[in-house]
Structure formats: structure tokens, C-alpha cells
Amino acid sequence: MNKATASGAIFRAATPYGFLLPALLVTALVILFPVLQTAWFSLHDYTLYDPENARFIGLKNFAAALADEVFWIALLNSAIWVTGIVSLQLLLGLGAALLLNQSFWWRGLARALVIIPWALPSVIIGLMWTWIYDFNLGVLNDILLRIGLISAPHAWLAQPSTALACIMLALVWQGFPFFTVTILAGLQTVPAELYEAAEIDGASSWRQFVHVTLPSIAGIVATAVLLRIIWVANSLDVILVMTGGGPGYATHTLPLYAFLRAYTGMEFGYAASLSLMLTAILLGIVWLYVRRQAGELER
Amino acid sequence: MIWHRSFTRNLIQVEIPVLLVLAFALAPFLWMLLTSIKPNADLSQFPLRYLPSSTTFEHYRTLIQRTSFPINLLNSLLIASGAVLLGLATSVPAAYSFSRFRFRGRRTLMTSFLVINMFPIVLLIIPLFVLMRALGLIDTFIGVIIGHSTFSIPFSIWMLVSYFNAIPRDLDEAAMIDGASRLQTIRLVVLPLVMPGIVTTAIYVFITSWNEYLFAMMLSGETVRPVTVALQLFIGEFTVQWGILTAGGTIIALPVTILFLFVQKRLVGGLTAGAVKS
Numbered sequence: 001m002n003k004a005t006a007s008g009a010i011f012r013a014a015t016p017y018g019f020l021l022p023a024l025l026v027t028a029l030v031i032l033f034p035v036l037q038t039a040w041f042s043l044h045d046y047t048l049y050d051p052e053n054a055r056f057i058g059l060k061n062f063a064a065a066l067a068d069e070v071f072w073i074a075l076l077n078s079a080i081w082v083t084g085i086v087s088l089q090l091l092l093g094l095g096a097a098l099l100l101n102q103s104f105w106w107r108g109l110a111r112a113l114v115i116i117p118w119a120l121p122s123v124i125i126g127l128m129w130t131w132i133y134d135f136n137l138g139v140l141n142d143i144l145l146r147i148g149l150i151s152a153p154h155a156w157l158a159q160p161s162t163a164l165a166c167i168m169l170a171l172v173w174q175g176f177p178f179f180t181v182t183i184l185a186g187l188q189t190v191p192a193e194l195y196e197a198a199e200i201d202g203a204s205s206w207r208q209f210v211h212v213t214l215p216s217i218a219g220i221v222a223t224a225v226l227l228r229i230i231w232v233a234n235s236l237d238v239i240l241v242m243t244g245g246g247p248g249y250a251t252h253t254l255p256l257y258a259f260l261r262a263y264t265g266m267e268f269g270y271a272a273s274l275s276l277m278l279t280a281i282l283l284g285i286v287w288l289y290v291r292r293q294a295g296e297l298e299r
Numbered sequence: 300m301i302w303h304r305s306f307t308r309n310l311i312q313v314e315i316p317v318l319l320v321l322a323f324a325l326a327p328f329l330w331m332l333l334t335s336i337k338p339n340a341d342l343s344q345f346p347l348r349y350l351p352s353s354t355t356f357e358h359y360r361t362l363i364q365r366t367s368f369p370i371n372l373l374n375s376l377l378i379a380s381g382a383v384l385l386g387l388a389t390s391v392p393a394a395y396s397f398s399r400f401r402f403r404g405r406r407t408l409m410t411s412f413l414v415i416n417m418f419p420i421v422l423l424i425i426p427l428f429v430l431m432r433a434l435g436l437i438d439t440f441i442g443v444i445i446g447h448s449t450f451s452i453p454f455s456i457w458m459l460v461s462y463f464n465a466i467p468r469d470l471d472e473a474a475m476i477d478g479a480s481r482l483q484t485i486r487l488v489v490l491p492l493v494m495p496g497i498v499t500t501a502i503y504v505f506i507t508s509w510n511e512y513l514f515a516m517m518l519s520g521e522t523v524r525p526v527t528v529a530l531q532l533f534i535g536e537f538t539v540q541w542g543i544l545t546a547g548g549t550i551i552a553l554p555v556t557i558l559f560l561f562v563q564k565r566l567v568g569g570l571t572a573g574a575v576k577s
Binding site for chain 1: 309312313314316317320321323324325327328330331334342343345346347385388389390392393395396397400402405408410412413414415417418419420421422423424425426427429430445446448449452453456481506509510511512513517527528530531534541544545548551552555556559560563
């Protein structure tokens with residue numbers, strides 16, 4: 001009897017872990033093991049074509065990165081990339097959300113359509129915008145020529161001065177609906193009485209926005225900004241599709257540089273140290289974000 | 300309230316700005332669509348001819364008859380379905396566990412699943428390639444599907460936990476008091492109620508896997524190459540043939556756009572939970 005209850009208790013205590021087992025096993029294989037291996041690679045001069053002769057070199061990969069001019073170019077580009085894209089996405093997304101929160105008869109349709117860019121694959125986004133920016137037949141050159149803003153076609157993606165900004169615009173376009181949808185969800189939780197009270201007090205719509213709307217959505221906006229920073233900082237596929245990092249190093253961001261060193265250079269050790277540095281830089285933001293989400297875990 | 304503003308004021312302050320936002324959001328997509336049905340003669344004119352002189356489906360025909368595109372479509376379908384199956388098979392039980400049990404390590408494990416969703420892809424893709432090569436899984440469906448589980452599992456778990464949490468625990472308890480075993484309770488009470496959430500999660504995983512490019516490019520070869528990778532290779536191959544490229548882009552984008560419109564409303568909860576990635 002006692003034995004049966006004891007084994008029953010063990011069984012009950014093990015049940016939650018049993019349900020988790022499949023997910024944990026796969027995750028260990030595809031995430032934990034690779035991350036540990038990346039750490040191992042980063043301490044060796046591991047190259048794909050000669051893995052047998054990988055030597056332990058300590059932190060030399062990291063030291064090499066700090067002395068690598070391209071690393072600093074990529075880091076600066078990443079800073080421009082993240083700041084520019086996230087702030088513009090936020091502005092545009094907030095504006096669109098405020099508009100879509102007004103009442104007009106085709107609001108439902110507008111809310112559904114505005115999300116479309118966000119559902120598209122990065123390859124298609126790269127393709128669409130490469131076609132728009134095309135030197136010979138691109139619609140951007142055509143429009144700007146017609147309205148007289150430029151006098152000759154411009155090679156948008158082939159000029160170092162414009163290439164990064166052009167890809168950033170594509171990313172702003174793709175990601176602003178994320179802010180629109182999140183902020184819209186936040187706006188719908190603001191009690192209407194707050195606005196009515198403000199209106200009775202004679203507050204202008206600007207003052208209502210600053211004193212009622214902004215404080216009410218500040219939390220959700222902060223969470224969304226943290227998330228976007230992480231994802232935009234990590235994203236490299238649209239750049240890869242549109243310019244492959246060129247011209248020169250003009251569109252190299254840190255994750256793209258790490259990827260290219262691995263993919264074309266086959267220097268997995270060096271690439272691993274670059275991606276670990278990217279992870280370390282982002283860790284602080286991930287930590288802030290996880291702390292904000294901690295409440296979700298208690299439920 | 301609504302009639303506070305006159306019709307014209309609403310038009311100028313709201314509807315026209317909304318139209319401008321929508322124009323920005325949809326123009327690149329519509330431009331791709333329009334390009335794909337223009338005859339080649341229209342596509343080589345500069346200044347551009349905005350509306351087609353006649354509509355044609357010749358680019359679609361070329362793409363389907365003369366390239367590997369139909370096979371790539373089938374590959375994408377198989378990979379995305381596999382990603383959904385593997386994702387759900389592992390995350391439905393895991394999410395149930397997180398939602399219904401309180402156990403040691405729960406918080407840490409849940410946080411870990413949130414954090415790994417934010418790891419840079421480059422951190423994983425290099426060792427995953429080495430691992431798959433060692434296992435002989437490069438250019439196999441199972442290899443790419445396992446690669447896609449790096450995002451499908453953490454995402455599904457977080458989405459599903461919130462759907463499970465929305466079902467009152469009293470229901471499970473009532474069923475168990477009535478003598479149902481745990482597995483019976485799950486099968487007869489919990490799963491039917493959480494089904495809409497599972498379907499939403501499945502559709503979102505399908506879309507993400509269908510859209511994915513980097514893992515697919517690293518882990519696939521000619522045999523299992525999905526559409527995203529194939530299209531990117533066409534860009535190199537048919538540099539000037541924008542008709543064919545945009546036709547391919549349209550075929551890839553249209554089904555997922557429609558699917559996405561179906562589920563978007565129910566995804567909102569997962570947005571700030573960090574589950575829904577872009």
C-alpha cells in the first residue's frame with residue numbers, strides 16, 4: 001500500500017516533465033547543442049573544409065574581431081539599421097494605429113489590409129523592392145524623373161551612399177504593421193470615460209493624446225519596441241537578398257557579416273565569435289524584455 | 300459621438316490619411332502583381348508604362364512549364380506541413396504542462412523558451428549546418444523541418460500556453476472528479492476547447508515555415524529546395540526577366556497572404572508575448 005502511494009507520488013511528480021519531454025529533446029538538439037557548439041567554435045580556428053585541424057586559440061577570434069575594420073563598419077551599420085528602422089516603424093505604426101482607431105465605415109477592411117506587408121516572405125520583399133529600385137526600369141526612378149526631383153536615373157542599391165537607406169525603407173515598410181496592430185490592441189483597452197472626462201475639462205485633442213492616450217499605451221509600446229529592436233538587429237535575409245552586403249561593405253550589418261564569414265569564407269570559428277558578440281550586445285535588451293513579460297509567467 | 304465630426308472633416312482628417320497609409324502598404328505588392336501580367340514588350344519601356352497594354356499569363360506559364368517551380372512549390376508545402384506536425388506534436392503537450400501543472404523549474408523553462416525565440420539566427424545556423432552534415436540530413440525534408448523547429452517550437456509553446464490558460468481549470472477538475480483519467484480529460488475536454496487556438500498556431504507556423512529563407516537555403520539542396528530559395532536563385536538566373544520573377548513572387552505570396560488574413564485577429568495576443576515573430 002505504502003509502496004503504491006510512494007510510486008504514485010513519484011509518477012505524479014514526474015507527469016509535468018513527461019509532457020515536456022518531446023519539446024525539450026528537440027530543443028536540446030536544435031538550440032542547446034548548437035549554441036554550445038558555437039561557443040566551442042569561437043575558441044578554435046575552425047574552418048569547414050579542414051575541421052580536423054581546428055586548433056584551440058583561446059580568445060584570439062574575439063581579439064581579431066576587435067582589430068577587424070569590417071567588424072566596426074558592420075557594428076556602426078547595425079546601429080544605424082536598428083535605430084532608423086525601429087523609430088520609423090514606431091512613428092508610422094503609431095500614426096496608422098491612431099487613424100485606424102477612428103470610426104469610419106470601411107475601418108474593418110482597412111485594418112485587415114494594412115497588415116499585408118508583414119505576412120510576406122523576406123525573399124519576396126527583397127524582390128519587390130529591388131524591382132522598385134531598379135536602375136533601368138525601376139518605378140522609383142520613373143516617378144522621380146517625371147516629377148522632376150532627379151534629372152538622371154539613380155542606381156539606388158549600387159551606390160554606397162543610398163544602398164543601406166533603401167533597404168531600411170523596405171524593412172520599415174514590412175514591419176510598421178506590427179506596431180499598428182499592437183498599438184491598436186492597446187488603444188482599444190483605453191476606457192472611453194477618460195476621453196469624455198478630458199473633453200468635459202476642455203482638453204484639446206493634442207492634450208488628450210499626450211495625457212490620456214500616451215500614458216495608457218506606454219507599456220505596450222515599450223514591450224513592442226524592445227521586441228522589434230531584437231528582431232531587427234538579428235534580421236539579415238532581406239539585405240542578403242537585395243545587395244548581399246554590398247556595394248563594398250555599405251550594407252554589412254553585424255549578423256550579415258557573421259553569416260558571410262561562415263557561408264562564403266567557411267571560417268566558422270571567426271563567424272561564431274562574431275555571432276556571440278552580437279548575442280552579448282542584445283542580451284541586455286532581451287533581459288529588459290523578459291522582465292516585462294515576467295507577469296505572464298505567474299498566471 | 301460619431302457625429303461630432305462632420306462628414307467632410309472625417310474624410311480629410313481620417314479617411315484620406317488612411318488611404319495614403321494603405322497606398323504605401325499595398326503599392327509594392329500591387330506593383331509586383333501588375334508586373335507579372337504585363338507582356339514583355341511593356342516591361343522594357345522607359346519611361347514606364349504603368350498599366351498593361353494587354354494582360355497576359357505567359358510569365359506564369361513559362362515559370363510552371365520551363366522551370367523547377369512546381370516541384371519547389373510541392374517541396375515548400377511538404378516542409379511547411381512537416382514543420383506544423385513536428386511543432387504541434389512537441390508543443391501541445393508542453394503547453395498543456397506549463398498551463399496545468401506547477402512544478403520546479405517551470406518559470407525557468409518557460410523563460411528559456413521565450414529567450415531562445417530571440418537568439419540571432421546566425422548563432423544557430425552555423426552549428427546546425429555542421430550538425431546536419433554530420434547526421435547526413437543536408438538536403439532532406441527532415442533536415443529542413445528540424446531546422447524550422449528552432450522557431451516553430453518556442454513560438455507554438457507560447458501561443459498555446461495562453462490558449463490553454465483561457466480554458467478554466469474547473470472543467471478539467473470536474474471531469475477528473477467524475478472519474479475520467481488525465482488522458483481522457485485531455486482528449487475529451489481540453490483538446491476540443493483549445494482546438495481553435497491549435498488551428499491558429501498551426502496556420503501561423505505554416506506561414507512562417509513557408510516564408511523562411513535562411514535555414515532553407517543552408518540546409519536544402521536541389522532535392523528539397525523550397526520556393527523561397529528557388530526564387531532567389533532565379534533572380535541570379537533571369538536577371539532581366541522581371542515578368543517571370545514577379546509571377547513567382549505572386550504565386551508564393553498570395554496563398555500566405557490570404558491565410559494570414561484569416562488568422563490575424565487571433566494572433567494579436569501573441570504579438571507582445573513575443574511569440575509572433577516577423
